[in-house]
Amino acid sequence: MADESKLQIAIVGAGIAGLGAAIGLKHHPAIDVQVYEKATELREIGASIALGPNGMRTLERLGVDNALDDEIAFRNKSKYPMIYRHWKTNEIISTDSHAGEVEYRHLTARFYRAHLQEALAKHVDPSRIHFSKAFESVTFDRTIRKLVITFADGTTATADIILGADGIHSPVRTFFVPTSSTAWTGWVAFRSVFLYSHVAHIKDLPDEANHFWGPDRTLFISKLGRDLFTVVGSYQADPDAPDAPYKDSTWNSDGDVDTLRDFYKDWSPLVRQIVDAVPSTRIYPNAAAHPLETWVLGSGKVTLAGDAAHAHGGAFAAGGSLALDDAWAFVSSILYVLPENATRKPNDAEILKALRIYEKTRKPHTDRVMSVVHQNNKNKVARYSQARELETDEQLRTRIKNRVDPSWIHEHDVQAAFAQAVADETTDQVSAGEQARL
CATH class of the missing domain: 3.50.50.60 (FAD/NAD(P)-binding domain)
Incomplete structure (x- = not known):
């Protein structure tokens, strides 16, 4: 009261x-x-x-x-806030860096x-x-x-x-x-969180937060606290197109892992293994005002x-x-x-x-x-x-x-x-x- x-x-x-x-x-x-x-x-x-x-x-x-x-905040051991990799070669192309002095407990965390x-x-x-x-x-x-x-x-x-x-x-x-x-921006995220055990078997799996960039989409992966792992895929469309996929999708709705896998079928074998291991995914249409x-x-x-x-x-x-x-x-x-x-x-x-x-x-x-x-x-x-x-x-x-x-x-x-x-x-x-x- x-x-x-x-x-x-x-x-x-x-x-x-x-x-x-x-x-x-x-x-x-x-x-x-x-x-x-x-x-x-x-x-x-x-x-x-x-x-x-x-x-x-x-x-x-x-x-x-x-x-x-x-226990719940995952930080990159390298202290880089983000690591950027190539979609085909997996090579590290660039990294973000902290501009000032940052204590460990204040490092970027997921x-x-x-x-x-x-x-x-x-x-x-x-x-x-x-x-x-x-x-x-x-x-x-x-x-x-x-x-x-x-x-x-x-x-x-x-x-x-x-x-x-x-x-x-x-x-x-x-x-x-x-x-x-708000209005839809045309971008849709396919977000997945699951137990790390689903991807633990993958050889050369990055053990830090990484962002793979390709010509028309990206893929983000990272460990999370309490033995969880996240994979975030994306799809971009023309928001003004009347037949744009996901135009009428709703926040946190069910996604299709087969569709997600199809998005990354031409990417590196490492990326394909990661995406193939995703047990389920959900859709998050991006909006802005x-x-x-x-x-x-x-x-x-x-x-x-x-x-x-x-x-x-x-x-x-x-x-x-x-x-x-x-x-x-x-x-x-x-x-x-x-x-x-x-x-x-x-x-x-x-x-x-x-x-x-x-x-x-x-x-x-x-x-x-x-x-x-x-x-x-x-x-x-x-x-x-x-x-x-x-x-x-x-x-x-x-x-x-x-x-x-x-x-x-x-x-x-x-x-x-x-x-x-x-x-x-x-x-x-x-x-x-x-x-x-x-």
Whole structure:
């Protein structure tokens, strides 16, 4: 039950961003956090997920040390975030490198999504997570001066602030910005997670996370925690073609392993052995939306986090880290206007200030991420719509070597961005005060 004597914060969505924000605020004596999740139980939908150094550092700041444990977090022993191989020869063409000094526990890691969500959930009081609560609408009740959330089951909840962390197709986002719905990019991932024993017999199987690149598709493989292994294949189509395969496919739907094997039938014997060992696969159509004009919604009482805030549709496997940094920045912005020693709840102007600081901390960075991702999506559609033979082997190798360096995403300093946002907000207030006196 929500405590109306405290600042009520309703988090819609119990994914990485939502749980991260709930963890960051749970010890504040004057804040009541409630999480509303549409699923019937806490069950992550997805396969593998990567966290870069920024995401790993944020987990540590939030006190989720159990998620950094080698039991569930797989790190490359070479310390390379990613290794890129040739589709026919298996040779290593290039590697990603960390731009700065990175401690072992903060190295890029791969997780089974359910393991990461489980690690986060251990830090949230189960009584604060309410299931079967699909967001439907929100109104502002002027009598009680509260936001009133209505769920699909007919129940309601009140809040002073709403954080929409309800995924890429976010009902919270589209409720406030109807034009922000997502569109299919034409790319489909075939994701599989299974016991490592299925591939243990394969000679020369890479024991690190590797990305094989071919002329018209890629294949990602990696160990995961608890003796799991992941294989991620891909298919690219023209999203505007009326007969495009998978145009009407749904997230986390059943896939066909024979189709997956057919995609890679001309690849190296090693790749074929790996794909042939995949026992089952699931389909994940990629979607994206354009950046929002603002994250401050609902008359300054509503904001967004994670894929709900930046529906980028695949950002260099950075979605998890972006979500965690969103959570930390949201928490820090709230604590800026409501420190733990505060003697009163923040007023509307202070809440607005917090959400503005949060937006200034995160939106410039995620807008840049989305810009790069959208351009990459356009390039993929243009390239894959042409015949494979148009790209020579030399051109492929050059494309691998000249790919975008993702270190600016994976090693983004959210703490520095927050400090700058606070400074900018202070400067803006001073400037506004000076203008008012003129």
